[in-house]
Every structure is written in structure tokens, then in C-alpha cells.
């Protein structure tokens with residue numbers, strides 16, 4: 001295990017992140033549980049250790065290239081699946097109050113097991129659809145940051161995510177490949193939901209073939225009450241021009 005934790009520490013160092021022994025052990029335990037649970041449920045197609053470190057852990061943390069996480073108090077990860085990117089972010093930045101939301105209960109069971117085994121506090125899981133928890137009195141417009149990876153196209157995803165973000169906060173989707181067309185298609189959805197695209201940072205993820213794009217969308221105005229529409233609508237009929 002020492003060799004593996006040293007590898008995790010080195011790879012995070014390349015991103016300018018200094019990990020404690022405890023944090024590297026928590027990430028290793030997360031990896032171990034991911035592989036164990038993956039043998040009886042579908043969590044990830046990636047199970048080889050160095051690939052998990054690069055394609056899940058380093059990728060999740062690549063947000064530090066565009067955002068100072070010390071400026072963030074709370075975040076929600078929408079469609080977190082096996083916890084990416086929200087759970088590695090919580091382990092590396094323990095001051096964060098984190099909500100992990102997913103519509104598949106089996107994945108929530110897995111996340112709860114990781115949280116219990118690693119002893120993390122200040123993190124909650126929600127089993128449900130993104131469209132159902134951004135209602136007034138629930139989790140509407142309370143987060144500094146919303147992140148999401150591999151969940152939906154940007155127009156749909158904006159309707160899932162922007163209602164969670166407080167004015168002045170940010171929504172940063174993890175996209176892959178070229179996103180120019182997707183950004184164009186999502187432009188009016190982002191505007192309608194109170195967002196403004198500030199920038200899009202593209203880079204190759206080291207040690208993998210992933211071309212990552214991180215889009216910074218600022219919440220500049222309140223989200224109209226009618227959004228998000230009822231569950232299923234944002235994906236069936238995405239908001240567009």
C-alpha cells in the first residue's frame with residue numbers, strides 16, 4: 001500500500017496539490033472499495049490502479065487549474081455516480097461541505113460505504129433526480145459551486161445544475177473533447193437559467209487520452225421559478241433558442 005499512496009501523492013503533486021499521508025490513504029481506500037464493489041455492481045469501467053488515479057482522481061482534481069478551491073465553502077456534484085468528481089474533491093479539500101446527488105440508489109449505497117470507511121464528515125448523499133431537489137425549501141440556490149461529469153449535454157445539464165447555484169457562485173461542468181458546438185447550443189439555456197459562460201479551459205489529461213474541457217459558468221442572476229421543469233423534461237426537450 002505504501003507504494004500506491006506514494007504514487008497518489010506524486011500525481012497530486014503534479015497538480016500543485018500537497019497531500020497528507022491520511023488523505024493519500026483515504027484515496028487508496030476509496031480505490032480499494034471501488035474495485036471491491038465493482039465486482040458485484042456497475043460502478044466504473046476503469047479498475048487498474050494507475051488508471052483510476054489518472055482518469056478518476058487526477059481528472060476530478062483538475063478543476064484546480066481553473067478554480068481556487070479555498071474560495072469555495074460548499075459544493076454539489078450532480079449525477080456523481082461512483083463519486084466523481086465530488087468525492088476526491090472532498091478528500092483533498094476537507095474544509096468543503098459536499099453534497100453528492102445521484103438517481104441510482106445502489107451508487108448512493110456505495111458512496112455511503114466509502115464515507116463511513118474513510119471517516120469523512122461534512123459530506124451528504126442524496127438519492128434522487130437533479131430536477132427534484134432544486135425546489136424552493138430544498139437545495140435551491142444555496143451552493144458556491146456545482147460540478148458534474150459525464151451526465152448530459154450542456155443545455156440539459158445547465159437546467160439540472162444552475163438552479164442549485166447561489167448568485168455569484170459557479171457551475172463548472174467537466175466536458176470532454178471539443179465543446180464549441182455544445183456551448184453554442186446551450187447558450188440560451190444558460191442565459192435563461194441565470195448563468196453566463198465566463199471561460200472554457202481545454203487541456204490533455206496527463207497519462208491518459210482524455211481531452212478535458214472545464215467550462216466556467218457564473219450565476220449572475222436568479223433562476224426563474226419554472227426551472228428546473230419536471231423530471232425528464234430537461235433531457236427530453238432541452239432548452240434552446
Ligand SMILES: C[S@@+](CC[C@H](N)C(=O)[O-])C[C@H]1O[C@@H](n2cnc3c(N)ncnc32)[C@H](O)[C@@H]1O
Nearest residue numbers: 079080081084102103104128129130149150151
Ligand atoms: C455516466 S455516469 C457519470 C458518473 C460520474 N459523474 C462520473 O463521471 O464517473 C452518469 C450518472 O448520472 C446519473 N444521472 C443521470 N441523470 C440524472 C438525473 N436527472 N438526476 C440525478 N442523477 C442523474 C446516473 O445515475 C449516473 O450515475
